[in-house]
Amino acid sequence: MIHFLGKTNIDFLGKKYFALIFSCAMIVLGLVAIFHIHAGNANLGVDFAGGLGLQVRFSQPVTLAEVREVLDQVQIKDADIQELPTEKKILIKLKKQEEGAQDTIEKALKDSLVTKEPIIESVTAIGPKIGERTKRDALLAILAATIGILLYIAIRFRFHFAIGATIATFHDVMALLGIFYLLDKEINLIFISALLTIAGYSLTDTVVVFDRIRENLGKVAKGNVTLEALMNKSINEVLSRTIITSLTTFISALALFFFGGEVLHDFALAMMLGIIIGTYSSIFIASPVVLLIGKNSLIKR
Numbered sequence: 001m002i003h004f005l006g007k008t009n010i011d012f013l014g015k016k017y018f019a020l021i022f023s024c025a026m027i028v029l030g031l032v033a034i035f036h037i038h039a040g041n042a043n044l045g046v047d048f049a050g051g052l053g054l055q056v057r058f059s060q061p062v063t064l065a066e067v068r069e070v071l072d073q074v075q076i077k078d079a080d081i082q083e084l085p086t087e088k089k090i091l092i093k094l095k096k097q098e099e100g101a102q103d104t105i106e107k108a109l110k111d112s113l114v115t116k117e118p119i120i121e122s123v124t125a126i127g128p129k130i131g132e133r134t135k136r137d138a139l140l141a142i143l144a145a146t147i148g149i150l151l152y153i154a155i156r157f158r159f160h161f162a163i164g165a166t167i168a169t170f171h172d173v174m175a176l177l178g179i180f181y182l183l184d185k186e187i188n189l190i191f192i193s194a195l196l197t198i199a200g201y202s203l204t205d206t207v208v209v210f211d212r213i214r215e216n217l218g219k220v221a222k223g224n225v226t227l228e229a230l231m232n233k234s235i236n237e238v239l240s241r242t243i244i245t246s247l248t249t250f251i252s253a254l255a256l257f258f259f260g261g262e263v264l265h266d267f268a269l270a271m272m273l274g275i276i277i278g279t280y281s282s283i284f285i286a287s288p289v290v291l292l293i294g295k296n297s298l299i300k301r
Contacts, residue, residue, distance in 0.1 A: 008236045013228050016288035023171050023285055030174025033181035042181055045188025046080055046093040048138075052102065053124035054092040056109065059117040061088055064261065066113065074108045076101065080188070082263070089121070138192045142173060145199050152203075157210055164289035165206045168281040172202045175277050176270060190267050198274030201249070205242060205282040212238050213287070231287050239283075246279045 036042045040049065056067075064081050067090050071079050080093040094101060102123060109118040149169055154162035173195050180187065212234040225233070250272055257268035 008239055009232075010236055010239070011232055012235050012283055013232050013288055013291060015284070016291070019284035020288060023175075023281070026175040026178060027171055029178030029182070030176075033174075033177045036181065037187060043184050043186050045186050045191075046095050047189050048187060049095055051093060051095045053122075054094070054102065054105065054120055055122045055124075056090045056092060057119050057121050058088045058090070058113070060115070062090060062113065062116050062118075064090070064263065067092070067109070068262065070108050070112045071105065073112070074104050076105060078186070138189070141192070141196060142199075145196055146170060146173075149199070149203055153207070153210070156207075157214060160290050160293055161210050163293060164286040165203060165210070167289050168206055168286040169199050169202055171281050171285055172198055172274065172277050176274050179273055180270065185266055185269070190263075191270055194267050194270035194274065197271065198278055201275065202278030202281055205245070205278060206286045208238050208241065209235055209282055209287060210290075213290075228291060231291055235283055235287060242279060242282065246275050250275045 033042065037044065037048075046053075064083050067081055068079075071077075071081075071092075076094065078095055082091040082093075084091065092105065094105075102120075106118075106120050146166060146169060150162050150166045152162075153165040176195060176198060177187075180191065185191070213231055216230050216234050253268050253271035253275065256264050257272060260268055
């Protein structure tokens with residue numbers, strides 16, 4: 001394995017209480033964000049808040065930038081635009097707009113893109129009930145992922161490790177949700193997919209740390225080293241791997257952020273923040289939680 005940092009001896013667990021206090025604050029922030037999302041006070045996407053969906057067909061290929069420019073000219077903000085290039089169609093989703101928004105968009109497209117002959121093929125109303133169902137389904141998806149993580153770690157390792165991994169993953173989701181709420185970024189289905197992706201990424205990183213701790217647990221039973229020292233040693237042993245993996249993934253997300261276009265901009269931002277948060281939680285949350293709740297039973301084994 002490539003050793004990016006060489007041999008390190010950082011006392012990560014010595015800072016566990018400061019890290020846990022900070023992480024509790026991030027979790028509280030995430031819970032506040034959930035409260036405001038449920039109350040409808042956050043910047044919700046059309047899938048959650050309701051609105052209007054327009055499917056527009058063109059005679060010639062059209063870019064998202066062209067459509068976005070037309071919408072900006074008529075002061076239609078925060079529209080979610082998706083491209084269907086093989087069918088020469090554009091799907092425009094609008095949050096609740098003033099009456100006549102559909103006619104305004106249709107006229108603007110026909111005036112500005114007259115050579116491409118835009119025709120609105122269908123109009124779909126996305127009502128509050130659909131938005132509430134989407135929010136419920138998104139919450140269930142996150143809960144299902146969390147339960148799956150708990151079961152997987154409990155089977156592969158021990159129950160104390162499962163608790164640590166679950167709390168770390170819950171922290172990652174809450175922290176990212178809270179940060180997006182503070183930044184007033186749109187909460188939509190793309191963001192939910194980023195949350196689930198980060199949950200899986202963080203779990204992978206946590207499993208690597210846990211695997212090294214499990215390999216070294218025999219030294220505690222022999223009385224050669226304390227459990228806290230062993231955990232510190234294990235984290236330091238995989239630190240180079242953790243940083244290299246996180247850095248390469250972060251660079252990929254950074255490329256998406258700058259060159260992936262407007263549609264992927266917030267997704268890439270969520271991925272970059274999630275990588276940082278997930279790496280932090282694998283080191284400063286998962287292992288300290290295992291140490292605090294399972295110290296005696298792990299030593300006995």
